[in-house]
Amino acid sequence: MAPDNSLDFPATRVQHTPMRLLIIEDDRDAADYLVKAFREVGHVADWAPDGEDGLALALDGAYDVMIVDRMLPKLDGLSVISALRAKSVETPVLILSALGQVDDRVKGLRAGGDDYLPKPYSFSELLARAEVLARRRGGRGEETSYKVGDLELDRLSHSVKRGTTEIDLQPREFRLLEYLMKHAGQVVTRTMLLENVWDYHFDPQTNVIDVHISRLRSKIDKGFAQPLLHTIRGAGYMIRDGVR
Amino acid sequence: MTAFGKLVRSTAFRLTLVYLVVFAFYAAALIAYFALNTGRLITEQITETVDTELTYLSAQYTGGGLRRLVLIIESRSLRPGSSLYLITAPTGQALAGNVGSLAPGVLDSTGWSETVYRRLDEQEIAEHSALARVVQLSGGFRLLVGRDLEERVRMRSIITAAARGSVALVVVLGLAGGFFVTRRVLKRFDAVTETTQKIMAGDLSGRLPVTGIGDELDRLALNLNAMLERIEALMRGLKEVSDNIAHDLKTPLTRLRNRSEAALRTARSEADYREALESMLDESDGLIRTFDALLMIARAESGQARDNMIVFDAGDVVRGVCELYEPLAEEKGLAIKVETAEPAMIKGNRELLSQAIANLVDNALKYATPAQGAPAEIVLAARREAERVLLTVADRGPGIAEAERARAVERFVRLPQNMSEPGSGLGLSLAAAVAVLHGGELKLEDNAPGLKVVIALPRHADL
Numbered sequence: 001m002a003p004d005n006s007l008d009f010p011a012t013r014v015q016h017t018p019m020r021l022l023i024i025e026d027d028r029d030a031a032d033y034l035v036k037a038f039r040e041v042g043h044v045a046d047w048a049p050d051g052e053d054g055l056a057l058a059l060d061g062a063y064d065v066m067i068v069d070r071m072l073p074k075l076d077g078l079s080v081i082s083a084l085r086a087k088s089v090e091t092p093v094l095i096l097s098a099l100g101q102v103d104d105r106v107k108g109l110r111a112g113g114d115d116y117l118p119k120p121y122s123f124s125e126l127l128a129r130a131e132v133l134a135r136r137r138g139g140r141g142e143e144t145s146y147k148v149g150d151l152e153l154d155r156l157s158h159s160v161k162r163g164t165t166e167i168d169l170q171p172r173e174f175r176l177l178e179y180l181m182k183h184a185g186q187v188v189t190r191t192m193l194l195e196n197v198w199d200y201h202f203d204p205q206t207n208v209i210d211v212h213i214s215r216l217r218s219k220i221d222k223g224f225a226q227p228l229l230h231t232i233r234g235a236g237y238m239i240r241d242g243v244r
Numbered sequence: 245m246t247a248f249g250k251l252v253r254s255t256a257f258r259l260t261l262v263y264l265v266v267f268a269f270y271a272a273a274l275i276a277y278f279a280l281n282t283g284r285l286i287t288e289q290i291t292e293t294v295d296t297e298l299t300y301l302s303a304q305y306t307g308g309g310l311r312r313l314v315l316i317i318e319s320r321s322l323r324p325g326s327s328l329y330l331i332t333a334p335t336g337q338a339l340a341g342n343v344g345s346l347a348p349g350v351l352d353s354t355g356w357s358e359t360v361y362r363r364l365d366e367q368e369i370a371e372h373s374a375l376a377r378v379v380q381l382s383g384g385f386r387l388l389v390g391r392d393l394e395e396r397v398r399m400r401s402i403i404t405a406a407a408r409g410s411v412a413l414v415v416v417l418g419l420a421g422g423f424f425v426t427r428r429v430l431k432r433f434d435a436v437t438e439t440t441q442k443i444m445a446g447d448l449s450g451r452l453p454v455t456g457i458g459d460e461l462d463r464l465a466l467n468l469n470a471m472l473e474r475i476e477a478l479m480r481g482l483k484e485v486s487d488n489i490a491h492d493l494k495t496p497l498t499r500l501r502n503r504s505e506a507a508l509r510t511a512r513s514e515a516d517y518r519e520a521l522e523s524m525l526d527e528s529d530g531l532i533r534t535f536d537a538l539l540m541i542a543r544a545e546s547g548q549a550r551d552n553m554i555v556f557d558a559g560d561v562v563r564g565v566c567e568l569y570e571p572l573a574e575e576k577g578l579a580i581k582v583e584t585a586e587p588a589m590i591k592g593n594r595e596l597l598s599q600a601i602a603n604l605v606d607n608a609l610k611y612a613t614p615a616q617g618a619p620a621e622i623v624l625a626a627r628r629e630a631e632r633v634l635l636t637v638a639d640r641g642p643g644i645a646e647a648e649r650a651r652a653v654e655r656f657v658r659l660p661q662n663m664s665e666p667g668s669g670l671g672l673s674l675a676a677a678v679a680v681l682h683g684g685e686l687k688l689e690d691n692a693p694g695l696k697v698v699i700a701l702p703r704h705a706d707l
Binding site: 118120198200206208212214 | 532572575595
């Protein structure tokens with residue numbers, strides 16, 4: 001990998017606005033770890049040890065993202081989410097669960113969760129997903145075209161241009177680039193790509209995603225002075241204009 | 245609870261009581277109906293007799309006058325078991341007949357009446373009741389003809405006694421029968437309860453008693469026994485698997501522990517520690533992956549994932565996985581391609597099946613470096629074959645010797661020639677478990693040269 005587009009995560013994040021997070025988790029150690037880790041990267045995190053407290057906090061405070069454990073004392077995680085949604089509180093929720101199976105994920109999303117991460121998780125994965133959720137809340141929805149630096153992707157005509165050069169992409173490469181550009185400036189993990197671009201929720205033993213990325217990179221970055229597609233060490237990938 | 249209390253509180257006994265009340269009521273009603281009709285019949289007979297006699301006597305009076313009537317009545321009065329007769333003059337004086345006394349006022353009006361009376365020839369004071377009719381004869385005379393009601397009274401008392409007797413009999417027999425039946429049923433239920441308590445206490449080998457009569461209790465017991473059989477088998481399987489898992493997870497855990505120990509002992513600089521920590525992180529990630537794979541296998545084997553099955557073209561799954569692995573294969577200098585001709589519909593869990601195929605492709609990429617001269621390719625296919633759909637992943641690597649094939653599918657088994665590559669030894673096991681979950685099987689075949697893994701699944705009708 002070229003050294004000029006490898007970055008460390010989360011030290012070089014381009015997340016300027018700090019997030020306000022609510023963590024509802026009954027395991028004190030796990031919660032402490034999360035609160036500290038989020039603070040280290042500049043976010044603000046509150047903690048509730050059970051479902052009832054969590055629900056009360058969630059109804060009071062304006063949070064950007066909530067991280068909710070599924071199994072909680074007093075009121076379980078899915079009930080907390082359902083209660084929130086019933087009161088039209090649309091704060092994005094990321095569900096953490098020891099139950100990692102596909103059905104459990106579907107149940108969690110059906111209850112009103114926005115993303116699902118099985119335990120044990122890595123913090124970089126959790127951070128990347130939380131930031132994507134928070135940004136989604138900021139109103140950046142589906143657009144007909146995306147632009148990063150001089151790279152342009154038009155969703156309607158399915159065309160990609162870098163400067164004046166037309167870039168020819170395979171359908172899957174197009175969807176990969178589309179997802180990366182939709183989350184430009186944000187770290188996107190391999191699992192997120194696998195889930196959102198390929199719709200697979202299992203872990204292929206070998207890192208197949210890396211090869212897809214390097215193919216894409218050779219098409220959009222090769223021969224241009226400014227690389228746009230960056231590898232974020234220990235986390236995933238990010239597309240953005242210039243390194244600040 | 246005493247044995248008697250238990251018996252009385254049992255459902256069977258309560259049912260008996262309900263039936264008993266119903267039957268006693270039914271018997272009583274039947275007898276009452278019978279009594280009523282018999283009474284009416286007797287009354288009808290009496291009125292008919294009386295009417296006939298009156299018609300005859302009136303005719304005699306009309307034809308032969310009072311004298312003739314008196315003569316006839318006097319002769320009739322003397323017959324044993326005769327009716328009651330009385331002729332009165334317009335003054336009310338009795339002229340002839342066998343009636344000694346009557347209830348007052350009977351003779352004042354014509355028509356039917358029920359009255360008490362005494363016969364002339366009777367010595368005792370006992371009064372009987374009778375049904376009598378009075379008619380007005382020409383010349384101011386009145387004629388009374390009646391019949392004793394003794395018969396009706398006697399009939400009534402007989403029926404009442406019979407009613408009492410039969411209801412008592414119904415109650416006694418019913419209670420006795422109820423006790424008997426209840427005790428029998430209770431005894432069998434007690435045996436079932438005893439067995440279930442033994443099973444609940446942990447002895448899963450216990451089975452419910454079956455009498456062999458083939459009644460509903462027997463059928464229930466047979467079904468419950470079959471259920472217990474299945475539970476016992478599942479529990480045995482679970483125990484086996486958890487023993488295996490405990491054993492096999494200890495290996496990577498030991499490795500993890502050794503690394504941290506080694507780092508603590510030998511690391512000198514921050515870089516050393518960092519390196520040790522990173523390698524431990526890798527190791528624990530591997531452990532998590534192993535855990536996930538084991539859970540997935542367990543889930544597939546237990547059949548839980550059957551809830552979310554949909555009908556889809558197996559070719560799509562194969563094409564999807566091929567597309568995912570194509571760049572990686574190319575990087576390794578291998579061609580990967582799909583051979584599918586027609587839609588091959590199956591009913592299944594798409595995610596699990598994709599993972600199974602992905603595992604097979606992953607294995608092929610890792611272990612199947614093509615032999616010298618063999619085409620560098622991995623061929624995926626989804627074909628229809630009679631009632632089955634065959635999903636195949638075929639490589640041109642060294643293959644697996646026939647003797648080793650069965651073992652290669654087992655959990656955690658890694659063949660000696662593959663030890664240099666990282667892996668958990670679970671990929672093929674998961675694929676096999678997924679095949680079984682879908683009602684199919686996984687077979688390893690010779691691709692001459694190379695390995696051909698076939699997942700044979702039941703075919704679903706085309707949509």
